Amino acid sequence: MDMKAHAPFLEVEGLAKRFAAKAGRGESLSVIEDLSLSVSEGEFVTVVGPSGSGKSTLLNMLAQIDRPSAGSVRLRGETILGPQSGPLVPGWNCQIGYVTQEDNLLPWRRLEENILFPLRAQGRLDEAARERVAALVELAGLKGFERFYPSELSGGMRKRASLVRTLSYDPPVILMDEPFGALDAQTRMQLHADLLRMWNVKRKTIVFVTHDIAEAIALGDRVLVLSRAPAKVIAEHRVDIPRPRDIDHLVLAPGFAALFDRIRQALI
Amino acid sequence: MRTFDRIAVLVALLAAWHAASLYFGAQWITTPWVTAQAFWRALMRGDLWHHGSYTLSAAVLGFLIGGIPGAGLPFVLRRMHTLRAVLDPYLVAGYGAPKVALTPLFIIWFGIGLASKVALVASVVFFLVFFVTSAGLASVDQKLIAAARVFGADARLIAREIVWPSAAPYVFTGLRIAAPYAIGTAVVGELISSNRGLGYSIQAAATDFDPAGIFVGVVALALVVTGLNAALGLLEARLLSWRPDDKTVERAQAAF
Numbered sequence: 175m176d177m178k179a180h181a182p183f184l185e186v187e188g189l190a191k192r193f194a195a196k197a198g199r200g201e202s203l204s205v206i207e208d209l210s211l212s213v214s215e216g217e218f219v220t221v222v223g224p225s226g227s228g229k230s231t232l233l234n235m236l237a238q239i240d241r242p243s244a245g246s247v248r249l250r251g252e253t254i255l256g257p258q259s260g261p262l263v264p265g266w267n268c269q270i271g272y273v274t275q276e277d278n279l280l281p282w283r284r285l286e287e288n289i290l291f292p293l294r295a296q297g298r299l300d301e302a303a304r305e306r307v308a309a310l311v312e313l314a315g316l317k318g319f320e321r322f323y324p325s326e327l328s329g330g331m332r333k334r335a336s337l338v339r340t341l342s343y344d345p346p347v348i349l350m351d352e353p354f355g356a357l358d359a360q361t362r363m364q365l366h367a368d369l370l371r372m373w374n375v376k377r378k379t380i381v382f383v384t385h386d387i388a389e390a391i392a393l394g395d396r397v398l399v400l401s402r403a404p405a406k407v408i409a410e411h412r413v414d415i416p417r418p419r420d421i422d423h424l425v426l427a428p429g430f431a432a433l434f435d436r437i438r439q440a441l442i
Numbered sequence: 443m444r445t446f447d448r449i450a451v452l453v454a455l456l457a458a459w460h461a462a463s464l465y466f467g468a469q470w471i472t473t474p475w476v477t478a479q480a481f482w483r484a485l486m487r488g489d490l491w492h493h494g495s496y497t498l499s500a501a502v503l504g505f506l507i508g509g510i511p512g513a514g515l516p517f518v519l520r521r522m523h524t525l526r527a528v529l530d531p532y533l534v535a536g537y538g539a540p541k542v543a544l545t546p547l548f549i550i551w552f553g554i555g556l557a558s559k560v561a562l563v564a565s566v567v568f569f570l571v572f573f574v575t576s577a578g579l580a581s582v583d584q585k586l587i588a589a590a591r592v593f594g595a596d597a598r599l600i601a602r603e604i605v606w607p608s609a610a611p612y613v614f615t616g617l618r619i620a621a622p623y624a625i626g627t628a629v630v631g632e633l634i635s636s637n638r639g640l641g642y643s644i645q646a647a648a649t650d651f652d653p654a655g656i657f658v659g660v661v662a663l664a665l666v667v668t669g670l671n672a673a674l675g676l677l678e679a680r681l682l683s684w685r686p687d688d689k690t691v692e693r694a695q696a697a698f
């Protein structure tokens with residue numbers, strides 16, 4: 175398991191999140207304790223853990239929506255978050271994208287306006303950007319639906335749109351929090367294939383959180399396994415299935431079943 | 443179909459009204475037909491316009507003077523949590539206090555003319571719109587805001603693109619709830635003390651023992667409120683066109 179092949183791009187060290195004791199709840203609650211991980215540039219890392227193991231909390235802290243109780247986060251060697259650092263900078267100046275469980279599309283905006291919203295917010299919406307986004311929209315199979323409101327689209331299409339919205343402004347790091355959790359199995363597989371296809375075009379650094387072991391293996395270069403709360407990394411497994419991967423027949427890939435079983439055992 | 447059903451309900455209501463009139467006596471409950479005739483006469487004489495325009499002026503002016511700050515203030519106070527918390531009990535007290543009880547005070551301050559009715563209407567409308575708008579702001583989806591901040595939206599853009607569109611339906615609901623109250627409150631002000639307005643005309647008709655005159659006033663008020671509500675409904679439909687109606691959702695689900 176050679177983790178240090180490249181210089182670490184995103185590094186998390188000794189991260190912790192504790193919630194103070196409240197009336198009627200004796201002791202303080204520790205969700206994450208001493209969690210460390212490092213991701214190299216262009217790597218697709220998946221994180222599996224039992225539900226309630228603080229996976230969303232971990233990503234919220236990496237996205238700087240939530241402040242850690244201890245520990246630090248470094249991007250390209252620069253400390254971007256520590257417990258004592260200044261005000262939170264969500265998304266760290268558009269360097270860290272975040273695709274959440276809910277699609278968080280604006281219901282009052284058409285698909286196209288939703289997808290272009292980040293670029294507009296960043297004042298980067300020009301002809302070239304529009305063309306790039308149009309290409310992404312086509313790649314995601316959303317062409318022809320630009321003028322639709324989110325409520326007029328299926329769950330899978332809304333997911334694609336939320337993915338494209340984040341890809342559109344090209345953040346070097348993308349966090350994903352069970353983005354396909356609420357979809358049916360068929361749509362999920364389709365979206366796995368779509369995500370890998372888009373990732374293949376431009377290899378982003380991705381931290382993808384899920385409770386689904388098969389999903390974690392299908393997508394990741396490396397699978398990190400979290401313990402129950404307080405969460406920390408208890409195991410990591412390199413996924414040796416070559417890319418591009420055939421999502422439809424992945425279970426038949428050599429090593430899949432053995433890896434699945436190893437991770438399953440680690441989670442129990 | 444809907445129009446037909448509505449006409450059927452109207453016919454049933456008129457029939458019940460007529461039956462009540464026969465049962466209790468036309469001297470107590472004027473028949474619909476006599477009311478219609480009296481309505482027509484009042485309309486032709488210009489009485490309805492004379493009184494109605496006065497009531498409508500009081501209601502609309504009060505609606506604007508109370509409604510605009512009622513809708514705007516919650517947006518201003520949105521991020522001033524301490525100030526909001528300090529003011530809260532006073533606002534609740536202001537909302538709960540029966541404003542009709544203030545009428546004598548408004549008459550002392552503003553006289554028996556239009557101004558006292560405007561003040562009364564404004565005091566009612568303000569609190570209604572304020573609380574409904576505040577509820578709308580409290581309901582803004584924080585996850586949308588967090589997502590927007592992650593991809594670089596600043597506070598102004600978030601206010602314009604997320605907070606305002608989320609709260610707008612509530613603002614409209616507040617205004618629509620307040621509209622009939624505005625008319626009703628203006629009338630109450632006129633009933634207490636006035637020399638013009640539909641409330642005054644109802645009061646005058648009662649003094650003359652003229653139930654037809656009272657019914658004419660009530661019907662005129664019902665028509666004004668219905669018209670006002672329809673106008674606000676049209677405005678709302680235009681501004682909130684993104685909201686799915688059942689038809690588009692059905693169409694969308696059939697398509698995928």
